[in-house]
């Protein structure tokens with residue numbers, strides 16, 4: 001049986017860009033497992049504790065529109081909605097990464113679900129393997145300015161066509177993905193471990209030398225991207241990974257938590 005609901009009440013204006021007026025209650029707030037059998041349904045039915053996960057099918061990176069700095073997203077949002085933010089901000093980050101460029105992307109209503117599908121899927125025969133992949137998921141999530149509160153290996157996505165009741169938006173696919181092998185993930189994590197700042201800065205900024213420095217923006221400054229830090233000449237000096245993410249993420253105390 002289906003019934004019609006009317007739009008959710010007040011939500012953050014930046015998250016409420018395309019609110020539907022009516023939607024089918026059957027699909028409201030369903031979730032999709034990225035583990036085990038990939039079941040879809042109400043969150044209380046499909047969510048699994050870490051200890052219950054025996055197979056990993058995909059990794060989720062959650063980029064919440066409300067957590068990104070207005071200076072990064074607002075102009076695109078006003079001109080072309082969430083698709084424009086995806087095309088102009090998110091997609092260039094993904095395209096620079098050998099792993100992330102293969103990911104599926106869904107607009108979840110409040111932000112973007114970047115889903116890195118695995119083929120073959122990873123089977124866990126014990127706690128040791130599950131813990132190892134749990135750490136790998138965390139490393140992959142740290143490649144982007146994503147929601148730091150997003151669950152790791154237990155994360156759920158929202159199925160395409162379902163409704164996010166926080167904003168009345170239908171979840172839609174922005175890009176179809178293709179799977180990567182577990183070996184590709186492990187190899188890339190090794191590259192990131194050896195040069196965390198270098199890999200992430202190049203992926204976000206698109207270059208290893210930026211004029212002026214994106215942090216201090218001092219005239220005639222220059223940021224050189226090294227493997228573990230950045231060096232700003234003629235400006236703010238040493239730049240760490242957290243400084244890099246601060247360029248994109250709003251300060252925590254000012255951000256409204258919308259979740260996935």
Ligand SMILES: [Zn+2]
Pocket residue numbers: 213214215216217218221232233235236237
């Ligand atoms: Zn600087």
